[in-house]
Amino acid sequence: MEYIHNVQYYETDKMGITHHSNYIRWMEEARIDFLSQIGWDYAKLEEMGIISPVLSVTCDYKQSTTFPDSVHISVLVKEFKGVKLHLAYEMKNQDGGTVCKGTSSHAFLNREGRPIRMKxxxxELFEALSSLVSA
Known part of the structure; x- marks a missing residue:
């Protein structure tokens, strides 16, 4: 699944290059869109009493982007066994060149902050995420 982010002018620095912190924001945008595309948007999760904090994030920058580039972000489920969700992101520019690769890990907790035994x-959520794990 793919999410497209158009670099905004305010996301660039004095040299006209996208500030590095924005790539992590774009990963969050893509993750939220990904969950929505598979039928499990954040509003639905929160209504079910599920919160999903970020446990870790990595970002490996390959080449810069500038205003008004289009960044195509693919999201893959790398691992999910019911406790932690591990996602991988690949960001490409409009020419297909990789600009960034990243990962994020998440837990699923109830409103009291205790881990949920997803299975x-x-x-239903366990099956939806498990079915998307890529090798």
Whole structure:
């Protein structure tokens, strides 16, 4: 699944290059869009009493972007066994060149902050994410 972000002028620095911190924001945008595309948007998760904090993020910058580039972001489920969700991101410019690769890891907690046993407590979400794990 792909998400497209158009670099905004305010996301660039004095040299006209996208500031590095924005790539992590774009990963979040792509993750939210990805979950929505598979039928599990954040509003639905929150209504179900699920919160999903970020446990870790990595970002490996390959080439810069500038205003008004289009950045195409693909999101893949790298690992999910019911406790932690590990996602991989690849960002490409409009010419198909890789500009950034990243990862993020997330937990699923209830409103009290305790881990959810996804397979037992939320089997539909467990199946949806498990079915998308890529090798």
């Amino acid at each position: 037992d407590e939320k089997p």
